[in-house]
Amino acid sequence: MADSPTRQPLRQVAVVLGLTAALSLLLLAFALPGVHSKPHDLRLGVVATPSTSQQIARSLDTRQPGAFEVSYPSSADAARSQIRSRDLDGALIVGRMGVTTMVTTAGSTSVATLIEGVGAQVASSQNTTSTTVDVRGFGSGDPRGAGLAAGALPLALGGWIGALVMMMVLRDPRTLIASTLAFAVVGGLALTTILRFVLGTFDGQFWPAAGAAMLGIAATAFGVIGLRTLLGAAGLGIAGLALIVLGNPLSGLTSSPSLLPQPWGAIGQYLPPGATGTLLRNVVFFDGHSTGHATAVLLAWLIVGAAFYVIAIRRGRTTQDTAEEFLDEEWGITETTHVPAHAREGHVPQHAR
Template sequence: MAMLPSPGDAPTTPSPRTIIGLIVGVAALLAAMVTAFALPAANSAPHDVPIGVVASSTQADRMSQQLNGFDVTRYDDADAAQDAIEQRDIYGALIVDGQDVNAMVASAASPAVATAISTIAANVAGTTGGSSQTVDIRSFPPDDPRGAGLAAGALPLALGGWISAMVIMLLIHTPGSRILAALGVSVVGGLVLVATLTYVIGTFDGSYWVTSVAAMLGIAATCFAVLGLRELLGGAGLAIAAILLIFLGNPLSGLASAPEMLPTPWGYIGQLLPPGATGTMLRDVAFFNGNGAMHSILVLLCWLLGGLALYLLGVWRNRRSNEVDEDEIHIGRHAVDEATATT
């Protein structure tokens, strides 16, 4: 009869195939990470970025044909263009006044796009012999003029929700308590996140409480998605969550530039994942009175409710499995008792 190895036995030497597989797997993982994080940034360029033009119909049509990568909408006057910017319909506008071409931007919507619009205005004015000025109707606070705090927030949001779910699964073992813990993490995490961005980094200057509620929704969506995938699919669920939130969600969030600056359709896909949706919602709530935030809110609600549904389904399935196992154990014990009594 084969003997089981004792704890004091020397460890088995891995086969060359195992070592080679490990090396190849790690190399492939590193290549995938570099591709996921660097490729979107390396190919950053305008892709149907919505902007406005205040000019005659002829001038607007000419500019629309010349501005590759921009989706141009004509407005009758500067006030109409400003309303469209504040409603998050466009990122900025070119205002043609004779030979002068001025830029109206909202750098809080995207510093990269605001810079591009200002550059276009200066270039067009240079060809007409006029002058160019830029008016920024909504900017980041002076302490963080480029919005670095918001741009850097995608990875902490993804990792925070993933790590929170892991800790909850590790330390808390009852389904109801796990749900309460996830809600508590979301509330406290949202308050701390916005407090840090507002009072430490200086990225936000809007309503602290309203912005905190938005952050709570984003963290809850991430946390419940990880909980649900882990409860239903086990280790495979964690791998799926890591791919969606970290490998794809972070680089495709568009927070460093704008979703329309990423290659098509990656910018759109990024807005369907929690990091991108949360970042866009925070931007809309903090700087634009919630205008344009409905899409992000619906996306996050789908992740939150979908994650909760997966979690409850996993709990139900595991409970049924445990009940079947207990019934089989009970039947086996009963058969043994009967056999013993007979003998």
């Protein structure tokens, strides 16, 4: 039924205000993390004499309270090992020959630059030289890791769009599940191939990276399918909020979760873009260290999303119902062609007999 003349202007105003609010929310979600970016509890190792170590720790706490969590590895080799295992973000080695600053650009280019600056300050205060060593770096074709930083949005949008398209064109639940898994496998291989061979973001570990990308896409897609099928338009809104509005800017891929305002940096690691980025980074550059949390988050999204879908199907909500609701609610293109339930079931109204 068409809107009355008095309701149409109100609907137009509501649409314009709603879209403006959504646009403003997107801007804030993407801009605020960068504007308020600062270090939180960066794990810095200091290898020096006890008095020098304590002096450096006090100086850091005075200049930037809460920015660094200082520990004291037993040697330079121990500090290097802890950086490779993701137990440290960087280290300062202070000796008679100067200050050696150990960083990992593969862990975070922004954090590496920040710690390198700290090393230069310490060297300047002691009137000695400063040398920087990159313990773990990106591939030769993408030394600053731009490909990995840009990967959060394609992963989120790819899983989102893939899930919606498959819900619209695939009616059978088994076919939908099988196709979603196939999409995750093929899509994960495609993204990893681009990162490895086109962009040169990393030089090895192709199959571990592919596995991480597959899990990320599957978790995203099943999350969208489960929420949309069970909760309808509200579920689609929740998925959009988690994956795009919050998930992408809070992923920390362009800087580091430790540089985002807290607790938003930590929250981002419970959403698929952030968890997928962390998993990719750690399996490729850090021999699989510190991957447990990210793997658990993605598995939870996958399993809960699949469970939501199964519950919805058992309640009688089919993929056809979901597709028709999506077209009606989001696009409004089935309103005039929608076939009533009694007609689909073969019933003819009394007045038509």
